[in-house]
Amino acid sequence: MVELKFKRFTLNQRIQHIIFFTSFILLAYTGFPLKFPEEWWSRWMIESVGGFDNRTFIHHFSGLAMIGVSIYHVVYHILEKPRYDIIFNLKDLEDFRQQIRYYLRYSDEHPKFGRYTWKQKFEYFGAGFGAVIMGFTGLLMWQPFEAMKYFPIGFVQIANLFHTWEAVLASIAVFIGHIYDEHFGKFPNLSWLTGNIPEEEMRHEHPVEYEEAMKSQKIVNPENMEHKENKNILIVGFAKLVFTILFLAICIWMLWISYSVLTEAVKTFMVR
Amino acid sequence: MYRIIVLALIAVFFLTTASAQDENMDISCYHCHLAQVNEFRASIHFNKNTCADCHGGDINISGTVVSINVMHTNFTGIPSPINVTNFCSKCHENETRVYEESIHWQRLNEGRTSASCTDCHGIHNILSSKNPNSSTYSANVPGTCAKCHENQTKMQALYYGIRTDRFDTYKKSFHYKSYESGGRLLAVCSDCHENHDTTQASDPKSAINPANLPSTCGKSGCHPGANNVFIYGGKIHEEQSVYLLSLDAKRLVTYFYILMILFELTFTIGLIFLGITSNFEIRRRN
Numbered sequence: 001m002v003e004l005k006f007k008r009f010t011l012n013q014r015i016q017h018i019i020f021f022t023s024f025i026l027l028a029y030t031g032f033p034l035k036f037p038e039e040w041w042s043r044w045m046i047e048s049v050g051g052f053d054n055r056t057f058i059h060h061f062s063g064l065a066m067i068g069v070s071i072y073h074v075v076y077h078i079l080e081k082p083r084y085d086i087i088f089n090l091k092d093l094e095d096f097r098q099q100i101r102y103y104l105r106y107s108d109e110h111p112k113f114g115r116y117t118w119k120q121k122f123e124y125f126g127a128g129f130g131a132v133i134m135g136f137t138g139l140l141m142w143q144p145f146e147a148m149k150y151f152p153i154g155f156v157q158i159a160n161l162f163h164t165w166e167a168v169l170a171s172i173a174v175f176i177g178h179i180y181d182e183h184f185g186k187f188p189n190l191s192w193l194t195g196n197i198p199e200e201e202m203r204h205e206h207p208v209e210y211e212e213a214m215k216s217q218k219i220v221n222p223e224n225m226e227h228k229e230n231k232n233i234l235i236v237g238f239a240k241l242v243f244t245i246l247f248l249a250i251c252i253w254m255l256w257i258s259y260s261v262l263t264e265a266v267k268t269f270m271v272r
Numbered sequence: 273m274y275r276i277i278v279l280a281l282i283a284v285f286f287l288t289t290a291s292a293q294d295e296n297m298d299i300s301c302y303h304c305h306l307a308q309v310n311e312f313r314a315s316i317h318f319n320k321n322t323c324a325d326c327h328g329g330d331i332n333i334s335g336t337v338v339s340i341n342v343m344h345t346n347f348t349g350i351p352s353p354i355n356v357t358n359f360c361s362k363c364h365e366n367e368t369r370v371y372e373e374s375i376h377w378q379r380l381n382e383g384r385t386s387a388s389c390t391d392c393h394g395i396h397n398i399l400s401s402k403n404p405n406s407s408t409y410s411a412n413v414p415g416t417c418a419k420c421h422e423n424q425t426k427m428q429a430l431y432y433g434i435r436t437d438r439f440d441t442y443k444k445s446f447h448y449k450s451y452e453s454g455g456r457l458l459a460v461c462s463d464c465h466e467n468h469d470t471t472q473a474s475d476p477k478s479a480i481n482p483a484n485l486p487s488t489c490g491k492s493g494c495h496p497g498a499n500n501v502f503i504y505g506g507k508i509h510e511e512q513s514v515y516l517l518s519l520d521a522k523r524l525v526t527y528f529y530i531l532m533i534l535f536e537l538t539f540t541i542g543l544i545f546l547g548i549t550s551n552f553e554i555r556r557r558n
Contacts, residue, residue, distance in 0.1 A: 033453060034446075034449055034453065037448075037449045037452040037453045038452065042453060043453065043454065046453050046454060047454065051454065051455070052450055052453050052454050052455025052456070053455060053456070055453075055455075056455075100546075102550065103543075103546035103547070103549075103550050104546070105550075105553070119543075145489070145495045145497070145498045145501055148498075148501035148502050148503055149500060149501055149502070150502075151502060152502040152503075152516075153501075153502060153503045153508075154514045154515065154516050154521065155516065157510070157514045157522070158514055158516065158521045158522065158525060161522060161525050161526065162525060165525065165526075165529035165532075165533070166529075168529075168533060169529065169532055169533055169536060172533065172536055172537060172540060173536065173540070176540050176541070176544075177536075177540040177543075177544075180540075180544055185547075255537075258533055258537060261533075262530060262533060262534070265526050265529075265530055266530075268511055268512060268526075269512060269523060269526055269527070
């Protein structure tokens with residue numbers, strides 16, 4: 001049986017994504033223990049990367065990698081043929097309304113998404129703004145006394161605040177939202193490695209794009225026609241189990257972090 | 273008569289063995305003040321000083337004699353803070369001179385409660401500041417200062433406008449977090465506020481006076497070259513508000529992000545939940 005595969009990400013985009021998420025995971029892994037130094041997992045995580053100085057080095061290095069790949073992404077957009085399908089439009093608003101109606105049983109019709117859903121657009125721009133905020137505030141905090149030659153100390157303190165909050169915000173969006181939608185719901189979603197998505201997923205998730213592609217025959221890449229492999233159900237099932245446990249653990253961790261950050265803020269700013 | 277001699281011999285035997293255990297000068301106090309003398313024996317002053325050096329009295333009188341005899345000369349049981357400073361100054365002249373510049377001494381002189389030598393260094397169990405068990409060992413300094421400065425009742429009772437959240441706010445700084453996470457020990461209280469001559473920020477000679485902050489932060493081991501930095505605008509410990517261009521930026525950012533995170537959490541988890549339930553619904557229908 002032959003299955004059509006659709007090109008979704010180019011090699012360039014895939015490499016950008018891999019660098020971005022690797023640095024993101026490393027930053028979260030080495031960053032949150034510093035926010036909660038007194039928790040048991042904090043010590044454990046810092047020791048797992050070989051001590052506090054290593055932690056700092058990894059954090060700085062992956063921060064630079066993230067800044068680098070973000071700058072590269074802007075350059076890439078300028079150099080590549082400009083595309084506008086990632087930008088919000090009125091259809092997204094309609095899709096969103098339709099999706100909520102569908103979820104709340106007001107309608108039987110699921111919205112028909114184009115190449116990018118409204119959620120994916122949010123994630124894309126969220127990651128973009130997040131990278132800008134994290135990059136600037138992180139650089140300010142890396143060398144506070146260099147920064148204080150140009151900005152008053154208040155800026156460094158506010159940078160610290162922004163850095164923490166934005167980290168929590170971004171981590172919730174990525175570790176709960178993005179992982180659930182793109183990797184948990186569509187497990188095993190290998191499009192981040194291969195760049196292709198199978199026909200069924202294409203028809204199901206991006207029907208508008210699918211129709212356009214079938215009409216124009218442009219996006220369909222005949223080189224990517226492959227024989228459908230007999231997937232080993234056991235291996236996939238086991239991988240899914242491990243992935244689920246990991247995902248749930250990270251979800252609980254993120255919820256704990258957001259809970260304690262919020263209660264701390266409430267204690268500091270509202271109770272007193 | 274025979275009986276009395278035996279009793280006397282037994283008594284003499286016990287007393288001589290007791291005094292033979294240790295030929296140190298604190299022996300006369302040891303019989304009653306066991307805990308204090310034991311503490312003292314572990315301290316750095318042991319073998320250099322005797323009880324009498326601080327408490328007065330005559331140490332050479334035998335401990336077997338009722339202690340009224342020990343105390344017959346200028347004996348002080350619990351010295352007042354000012355007395356403490358006086359008898360420490362007998363040996364630690366320089367330290368006392370520097371301490372007498374401090375706000376602690378000023379307050380003591382005004383007749384108020386404040387920290388004297390023993391409040392930070394300990395009383396009988398004084399250790400070298402290089403000893404990791406010492407209350408003045410760098411890593412233990414924040415805890416030592418917090419003993420009073422985090423104590424709400426103490427700070428309120430002698431309210432000089434001192435905030436009790438200084439240790440809490442210090443805990444949020446990289447200086448504390450590094451050591452707490454197993455890294456290097458960075459600046460502690462005394463590194464910025466000075467140890468003996470700690471003074472309030474409004475004092476122009478104070479290390480934490482805004483004008484002196486660049487040189488305080490710019491110490492050779494810390495942030496050298498911090499001369500022309502905009503540090504004097506800010507308050508280092510400030511937790512609730514940082515003003516930028518007369519805007520309470522800290523409060524604004526926090527409120528904004530509290531709303532954002534609450535919104536995002538409800539949205540993300542709500543959509544996941546709705547997605548799962550509608551999936552069940554579809555499966556049930558099919």
